[in-house]
Amino acid sequence: MSATQDWLAEQFEAHRSHLQGVAYRMLGSLSEAEDAVQESWFRLSRSDTTDLKNLGGWLTTVVSRVCLDMLRTRKARREEALEGYLIEAIVSDEARGNPEQEALMAESVGLAMLVVLGKLNPAERITFVLHDIFMMPFTEIAPIVGKSEMATRQLASRARRRVHGDVSHLNPDLSSQRELVDAFLSAAYAGDFDTLITTLDPDVVLRDDRQFEAVRVIRGAAALAKHVSGRAKAAQVALVNGSIGVIAAPQGKLLYVLQFTLKNGKISEVDLISDFARIRKLDLSIFPS
Structure with a gap:
């Protein structure tokens, strides 16, 4: 050399x-x-x-x-x-090469962010990453995506709306709702049964569409707390159709989405959605900072 x-x-x-x-x-x-x-x-x-x-x-x-x-x-x-997320998620660790490094990289970027970026088209994703994350000017991005500078700005604007959602229509109580769901996730991750119970309505219902689950519907705070205790390790709060929700994406590979119904400061309903036909219809975006 x-x-x-x-x-x-x-x-x-x-x-x-x-x-x-x-x-x-x-x-x-x-x-x-x-x-x-x-x-x-x-x-x-x-x-x-x-x-x-x-x-x-x-x-x-x-x-x-x-x-x-x-x-x-x-x-x-x-x-x-989206199909690729599940395919990649069930590949063996040996096939991945370095699963620990990938997990660290995914965590540093944000699991929900990776999933939402995956719903952008190629030009939108490139433009959003270069401009909104790495602050590259549009004059330099335009030749990369083969668009005019004005068209590139429009790509970034469209991508930004899809990533962050329409903040003008967000529920003003979203922050307090997030605190509740964050407490639920933290307690589930830690296996803190007593704290889990405090986040749940006594008559809470979980509906799970995963075919391999023996129990498709779980009713009652104690039963649900027992079911989720020790889980939620790859879950992150996000916006699902403009409301509080959760994306579960180990190493950024989407497995399922949780939708919540809240009542009187408690979680009263949880819908676990893993069916890709249903997920495609959901509007997933990043929770505003």
């Missing part, structure tokens, strides 16, 4: 973490993100860098284009990406 190649390799390694973060948010898969980053190195190593002034910007552009191609190929393979 020449001195120039040595220098390029050193500079590339200095940018690898950033590139992996960009690619992971775009693709939602650590192995695919690593492939995209590696492809950007191949392209760099074959390019004339004599007049290259901003290596970081150049690499971000390249990895974004690689990710866009991968997303478009993925979309062509399956019309709906």
Whole structure:
């Protein structure tokens, strides 16, 4: 390897973490993100860098284009990406390569965020990640997605509405409702039976559409608390059809959604939805910060 190649390799390694973060948010898969980053190195190593002034910007552009191609190929393979979440979720840990690293990466990005990003089309996702997360100007994003600057701004605006929902119609009591659901999730995760009971209406009902569950309907606070105690490890509060809800997505791979009905400061009904035909009809968005 020449001195120039040595220098390029050193500079590339200095940018690898950033590139992996960009690619992971775009693709939602650590192995695919690593492939995209590696492809950007191949392209760099074959390019004339004599007049290259901003290596970081150049690499971000390249990895974004690689990710866009991968997303478009993925979309062509399956019309709906949601099926892929379940397929990837049940693959063995050995097949994943590094499940612990992927779990850490998913947690750092946000499980619900990964799921919601997965519902964007490829150009929307690339634009949202580059502009709203990494603050890249539209003038630089437009050539990547092959749109005019105005069209790229519209892509970002549409993606933003889908990610964050329509905040103008949110229930003003949403914050207090979130506190209740957060307490429910924390107690479920910790296996704190007594605290779980305090979050539930005595006559609470859980309806579970998973076919492998022996019990499809659970009634009563004690029965429900016993059923969920020690669970909820991959659950995160989100907006489901504009109301308080939960997305369960280990490593960012969607398994099910919870919808809640609240009454008198308690959880009175819980609907667990895992059927993809039903999930596709849900409007999932990130809880406003």
